[in-house]
Structures are given as structure tokens and as C-alpha cells.
Amino acid sequence: MRARLLNRADVLKIVDLLRAQGHEVLAPFCGRGRDTFFDTVTDANRDEIQIHLPNPYYPPKRYVLPHIERLLKVQRANGDWKIEPTFDEPKRAIFGLRSCDVAGIWHLDRFYLGRDFRDTYYDRRRKNLFLVNVVCTDPERDISDECFCLCADTGPAARDHFDLQLMDLRDGEFMAVAGTSAGEAMFAEPIFKKATAAHVEKRRAILDEVRKRFKNTTSWFPATVRYVSQGKILDKTWEEIGNRCLECGGCTYVCPACTCFTVSDRQVGPNEIERVRIWDACALQGFTRMAGGHNPRKAVHDRRNRRFFRKLAHYFIQRELSVACMGCGRCAAVCHGDVGMPSVVEMIRRATAETEKTNDQ
Amino acid sequence: MPSATDNIYLPKPAVLDRVVDEIHEVKTFYWHFEDAEEQRKFRNFRPGQFAQVSLFGTGEFPASLPPSPTEAETFFTIRTVGSCTAALHALKPGEKFAVRGPYGNGFPMEDYFGKNLVFVAGGIGLIPLRSCIIYALAHRQNFKSIQIFLGARTPRDLMYRDNLRDWEQSAGVECHLTVDRAAEGWTGNVGVVGSLFKKPGVQVPIDNTVAFVCGPPIMFRFVIKDLLAMGFPERSIVSTLERYMKCGVGKCGHCCIGVAYVCVDGPVFTYEQIKKLGEDI
Ligand SMILES: Cc1cc2nc3c(=O)[nH]c(=O)nc-3n(C[C@H](O)[C@H](O)[C@H](O)COP(=O)(O)OP(=O)(O)OC[C@H]3O[C@@H](n4cnc5c(N)ncnc54)[C@H](O)[C@@H]3O)c2cc1C
Ligand code: SF4
Ligand code: FES
Numbered sequence: 093m094r095a096r097l098l099n100r101a102d103v104l105k106i107v108d109l110l111r112a113q114g115h116e117v118l119a120p121f122c123g124r125g126r127d128t129f130f131d132t133v134t135d136a137n138r139d140e141i142q143i144h145l146p147n148p149y150y151p152p153k154r155y156v157l158p159h160i161e162r163l164l165k166v167q168r169a170n171g172d173w174k175i176e177p178t179f180d181e182p183k184r185a186i187f188g189l190r191s192c193d194v195a196g197i198w199h200l201d202r203f204y205l206g207r208d209f210r211d212t213y214y215d216r217r218r219k220n221l222f223l224v225n226v227v228c229t230d231p232e233r234d235i236s237d238e239c240f241c242l243c244a245d246t247g248p249a250a251r252d253h254f255d256l257q258l259m260d261l262r263d264g265e266f267m268a269v270a271g272t273s274a275g276e277a278m279f280a281e282p283i284f285k286k287a288t289a290a291h292v293e294k295r296r297a298i299l300d301e302v303r304k305r306f307k308n309t310t311s312w313f314p315a316t317v318r319y320v321s322q323g324k325i326l327d328k329t330w331e332e333i334g335n336r337c338l339e340c341g342g343c344t345y346v347c348p349a350c351t352c353f354t355v356s357d358r359q360v361g362p363n364e365i366e367r368v369r370i371w372d373a374c375a376l377q378g379f380t381r382m383a384g385g386h387n388p389r390k391a392v393h394d395r396r397n398r399r400f401f402r403k404l405a406h407y408f409i410q411r412e413l414s415v416a417c418m419g420c421g422r423c424a425a426v427c428h429g430d431v432g433m434p435s436v437v438e439m440i441r442r443a444t445a446e447t448e449k450t451n452d453q
Numbered sequence: 454m455p456s457a458t459d460n461i462y463l464p465k466p467a468v469l470d471r472v473v474d475e476i477h478e479v480k481t482f483y484w485h486f487e488d489a490e491e492q493r494k495f496r497n498f499r500p501g502q503f504a505q506v507s508l509f510g511t512g513e514f515p516a517s518l519p520p521s522p523t524e525a526e527t528f529f530t531i532r533t534v535g536s537c538t539a540a541l542h543a544l545k546p547g548e549k550f551a552v553r554g555p556y557g558n559g560f561p562m563e564d565y566f567g568k569n570l571v572f573v574a575g576g577i578g579l580i581p582l583r584s585c586i587i588y589a590l591a592h593r594q595n596f597k598s599i600q601i602f603l604g605a606r607t608p609r610d611l612m613y614r615d616n617l618r619d620w621e622q623s624a625g626v627e628c629h630l631t632v633d634r635a636a637e638g639w640t641g642n643v644g645v646v647g648s649l650f651k652k653p654g655v656q657v658p659i660d661n662t663v664a665f666v667c668g669p670p671i672m673f674r675f676v677i678k679d680l681l682a683m684g685f686p687e688r689s690i691v692s693t694l695e696r697y698m699k700c701g702v703g704k705c706g707h708c709c710i711g712v713a714y715v716c717v718d719g720p721v722f723t724y725e726q727i728k729k730l731g732e733d734i
Pocket of ligand 3: 702708
């Protein structure tokens with residue numbers, strides 16, 4: 093393992109280094125109560141950066157896929173269209189990214205950059221992004237009731253897809269692991285010291301202990317994926333899930349792995365138009381509405397299910413070689429109808445297992 | 454296939470050359486790319502593929518490519534139904550818009566070499582099938598029998614009249630027309646398109662045959678029922694699916710149906726595949 097040791101007091105120096113290299117650094121901060129958020133680090137707020145805190149609901153996904161993003165600027169002159177792609181690709185680093193969100197960005201990489209078409213806009217932004225993962229080790233602060241990264245196999249310590257990983261070894265020491273050569277290059281800085289076998293052992297022991305502190309340890313992902321892929325879920329179950337959905341779109345908004353967007357043209361001047369893309373949600377009415385008003389997915393449970401079907405069907409997992417759920421628990425925390433991913437998995441498992449049992453008898 | 458550096462959302466300027474009336478609210482738009490190199494690249498399209506058409510300020514919409522790659526001209530045939538299609542209908546020859554593509558899988562015409570072809574189209578379902586028919590006729594020696602069954606609401610709803618005349622008169626192809634409601638002067642068949650299969654003298658081969666079916670959902674359902682009853686295997690029936698599309702390149706999620714992204718996995722699917730998508734079409 094390309095691992096080093098550093099003092100607690102030096103952890104934020106990584107932020108300073110990244111800023112000195114010209115990165116805009118995004119880091120987590122605490123607002124009031126449970127409210128936490130990612131924001132740009134400035135000289136003024138630098139000391140308020142939090143290492144241990146509940147993961148912000150508003151995911152860092154927006155740094156690779158902005159909420160609203162301009163794709164083209166189009167100008168009209170003498171009957172001609174001047175079409176100009178507009179790229180926004182700042183040199184950025186996210187500091188304090190949780191392991192579930194590291195996996196989330198990796199999933200987006202697989203999706204937007206994979207298969208026949210590479211998303212140019214995503215690609216350019218992603219190439220300029222440096223990821224500093226912080227492992228969740230504080231059961232009181234880092235881990236919430238909804239977290240289920242253990243079941244999604246994304247945490248508490250990401251195994252890869254970060255540039256640099258930091259883990260609190262307690263007693264004022266942190267372990268740093270490099271995931272890329274860019275991350276490893278940071279080890280040239282004098283704040284990093286050699287790690288010993290004892291430190292590696294300590295890291296393992298802490299992780300073992302932390303794993304026991306998750307409340308949500310038994311999710312039934314594999315079984316649910318099997319049921320969904322084999323079409324074993326009863327209409328009744330899908331309807332029950334659908335009936336509890338209020339169609340607020342909140343789950344897709346907070347999800348680090350949801351990818352859908354819509355595209356729209358807007359007039360910005362007498363002869364100028366912008367084409368923008370905007371986050372969209374398959375759970376909303378109108379998502380599949382076709383010209384003339386025909387909507388193949390009318391009932392709310394059709395749409396509600398769409399999101400879970402997309403995330404749990406084996407076909408899509410194979411397609412991206414990555415599950416579109418990271419176990420971050422955000423949708424469970426924000427859903428008014430308690431149909432976040434953990435409840436849905438549980439509802440499906442219970443209903444389907446019961447039917448299977450009856451059928452076996 | 455685009456290269457890794459191509460901007461997949463960037464449409465290229467196109468010029469409208471001329472407009473031809475087809476039927477009520479449907480026109481054919483002949484156009485070319487401003488840039489000759491773009492035009493050359495685009496002309497590699499296959500029957501059954503589609504393009505994304507930009508009317509700046511209004512939006513972008515998917516349109517099939519009714520021409521066959523064996524023809525010289527490039528065109529769309531569009532029914533005006535909403536904002537974007539209306540904006541295209543409002544364009545005058547010489548005016549500009551923008552296009553990107555071609556997208557989608559298209560029909561694997563080469564795989565059908567040596568087979569009988571049966572084309573069944575209802576209404577504007579003929580738009581995507583026109584490309585295959587012209588292609589098949591241009592490669593006539595590679596196929597066995599070719600039959601076309603066309604349905605329209607009234608005689609005035611029959612499109613591509615010049616082509617229809619050719620197909621009716623040409624020796625290498627059998628072409629049957631029908632309308633739901635006859636009008637004065639119509640001496641042809643009246644009834645749904647499936648009724649043509651039972652017309653005296655019509656012999657639809659089942660073995661070693663591919664049936665292309667495109668049309669409105671209701672027609673699709675009935676024709677599929679007829680074909681299956683006649684003994685067609687599900688995998689020998691091919692169609693194109695239509696979905697609300699935003700990107701055309703498998704990213705926006707709008708066209709997803711069951712396990713497929715219609716824009717990249719389709720729009721061409723066999724009936725066997727359609728049944729396995731895991732969602733009603
Ligand atoms: C593969 C494929 C091939 C096709 N080929 C043809 C063809 O050859 N000829 C043909 O006539 N038609 C074809 N169609 C259908 C054609 O694409 C539609 O008729 C067309 O998209 C209608 O666009 P419109 O703007 O005129 O309609 P509208 O009803 O105005 O709706 C579509 C547009 O309006 C806006 N819009 C409307 N509703 C929403 C919403 N809920 N959310 C966000 N935006 C919205 C969007 O900008 C959208 O692009 C094809 C469709 C597909 C999928
Ligand atoms: S589906 Fe829910 S738990 Fe899974 S990644 Fe998305 S928000 Fe997190
Ligand atoms: S149209 Fe965007 S994914 Fe198919």
C-alpha cells in the first residue's frame with residue numbers, strides 16, 4: 093500500500109497545498125443542526141472545514157454534473173447560426189469526500205464516459221478534478237442511521253477511485269493512502285511521514301470496529317437484484333411502493349448516482365440562444381411524455397419503479413459494471429413516504445420471499 | 454462511431470433545400486450540411502437510424518432517416534405535432550437549422566440477405582421503412598421475394614406517392630394498399646392492413662422471412678397478432694420503437710424502456726426483444 097502518516101494538525105495543510113497548486117477546493121462545513129454542505133474553501137473559512145460530520149444531503153455530484161449546465165451558445169447573424177460549445181472546466185479538488193460519494197463519482201465516470209459515446213462536458217470537468225476521500229471512522233458524527241455502504245460494498249473505506257485517502261487513526265494521527273500517481277506525488281511534501289506495519293494494523297482494527305457500528309447492516313441487495321432481474325416482483329409490491337411516492341423528486345436530487353437530465357433552449361438576447369441541460373428525474377410525471385401527450389408511463393408506480401428498476405436490474409449493473417446505488421442513505425433520509433432505497437429493498441425482499449415460500453409449499 | 458474528442462451534443466449547421474407536401478400536416482424536407490465533410494460523414498447512415506434535429510430557440514427532436522443510403526439526397530419527413538416540428542415546418546428553402554447523428558442501431562440489412570422481406574406499415578410508420586424498402590430494391594438480387602403492405606386512414610393519407618406508384622408497377626416487388634375509409638375514386642382495398650394478408654392471391658412466405666412492422670400502437674398490436682397467428686417466429690418480426698428523446702446518445706435517460714435505452718440499443722428491435730424489455734411499450 094502506498095501509505096504515509098501525518099499529524100492531525102497537518103491534515104488541512106493538504107487543502108492549502110491543493111489551493112497553492114491552483115485548485116478551487118471544495119470541502120464540507122457545518123451549518124446549523126444536521127445541516128452540512130460542501131463549499132469553496134477561502135482564507136476566511138479554511139479553519140472551519142470539518143473532518144468528521146454527517147455527509148451533506150446535497151451531494152458533491154454537482155461538481156462533475158452541474159445542476160444547470162450550458163452546452164452551447166448559439167448566435168444568429170444574417171441567417172447563419174454560429175454554434176459554439178461552452179466548457180466550464182475549473183481545476184478543482186474535493187476534500188473530505190465520503191467513500192460512498194467516491195463510488196458515486198466512479199459510477200458517473202462509468203456511465204458518462206463509457207460505451208460508444210463519451211460525454212465531452214463531463215470528461216473535461218472530470219479530468220480537472222482531484223479527489224481527497226476521508227474514511228468514516230467516527231460512529232457519532234460520520235455514520236447516520238440511514239447509511240448502508242456496508243451492504244452496497246462501497247465503504248466505510250473506499251478501496252479505489254480516489255486520488256488520496258485519509259483515515260483518522262485517532263491519537264492525533266492520520267493515515268494517507270494514494271490511489272493515483274497524482275495522489276502519490278503529494279507524498280513529496282514534508283508533512284507526510286513513513287507508516288509502519290503497526291499503523292496498517294491499526295487501520296485494519298479501526299475499520300473492523302467501525303463496521304460494527306452501522307445500524308443498517310443487513311440489506312438484501314443481492315437477493316433484490318435477483319428478484320428484480322427475474323421479474324419476480326409482484327405488481328402489488330410495485331404499487332405499494334408507488335402509492336407511497338409523493339413525486340417530489342427529492343430522491344433523485346440527492347442521489348450521487350442518478351444520471352438523468354433534460355435539455356432546453358433559452359433565449360438570452362435578441363439573437364442569442366443558450367442550450368442548457370438540467371437535472372431531471374424519471375420519477376416525475378412528464379419525463380416520458382411524448383409529443384401529442386401520449387405517456388407510456390402514466391401511473392405513479394410505473395415511474396417510481398423506474399428508478400428502482402434502473403438501479404437494481406442486473407442488466408444495468410452489467411452494463412456499467414457498477415451498481416447505481418452507493419448506499420449513502422440520502423434518499424432514505426429525505427423521502428417523505430419512506431420509500432428510500434433501504435425500505436424498498438426490504439419491502440421487495442419481504443413480499444417476494446413470502447410468495448416464494450408459499451409457492452414452495 | 455464518434456471519436457473520443459467529438460462533442461456528442463454539438464449539432465452541425467444544415468441548409469434546407471426544398472420542401473415537398475406529402476399528406477395533411479406531413480412534409481418532406483430535403484437538406485444538406487453546410488460543411489461538405491460533415492455531409493460525407495453523415496451519409497454513412499444505415500436504414501432505420503435517426504438524427505437529432507435542432508431548431509435553435511425551440512429545441513431538438515429525433516427524426517428518422519427515410520432516405521436509403523443508396524439514394525443521393527438527404528431528407529426528413531415530418532408531421533407537425535408540437536413546437537419543434539412546427540418550427541421546422543415554418544422554415545423556408547435556403548434557411549438554416551442544425552443536425553447531429555446518425556444515431557441508433559438501424560436495421561441489419563446485410564443479415565437479411567437471402568431472405569424474403571415483408572414490409573407492413575401503417576400511416577407515417579412508412580417513414581422509417583421507406584429507407585429499407587429502397588435499400589432492398591437497390592440490392593434486389595440479394596433478397597428473395599419482397600412484399601409491401603401499406604395501410605392509411607384515407608386515400609389522401611397515403612404518402613410517398615411517387616414511390617408507391619413505382620412499387621406497384623415494378624416487377625420485383627408486390628405492393629398492396631388499403632385504407633380504413635374509402636373516398637371517391639378509390640378502387641383499392643378497404644380495411645385494416647392485416648386484412649391484406651388474407652386477400653385472394655396473396656401468399657405471405659413464413660420460412661426464411663423477415664417481417665418489418667411500423668405504425669401506430671394499435672395497428673402494431675393487431676399486425677403482430679396476425680403475423681404470430683400465421684406462424685411467424687417472434688425473432689423474425691422487426692420494428693422500431695418511439696420514445697421521448699433528449700440526447701439520442703444514451704445519456705439523458707428519457708428514452709429508457711425496461712432494460713433498453715431506445716436511442717442506442719434501438720430504435721430497431723425484434724419482437725422477441727421487445728417482449729423481454731420488462732416494460733409495456
Ligand atoms: C427515433 C425517432 C424517430 C422519429 N422519426 C420521426 C419522423 O421521421 N417523422 C416525424 O414526424 N416524427 C418522428 N418522430 C417523432 C418526433 O420526434 C416527435 O413528433 C417530435 O419530437 C415532436 O416534437 P415537438 O417539439 O414538435 O413536440 P412537442 O409536443 O412540443 O414536444 C417535444 C418538445 O417540446 C418540449 N417538451 C414538451 N414536453 C416536455 C416535457 N414534458 N419536458 C420537457 N420538455 C418538453 C421539448 O423541448 C421537446 O423537445 C420520431 C421519434 C423518434 C423517437
Ligand atoms: S439510491 Fe439512495 S442510498 Fe442509493 S446512492 Fe442514491 S440516494 Fe444514496
Ligand atoms: S435519448 Fe437520451 S438516453 Fe436515449
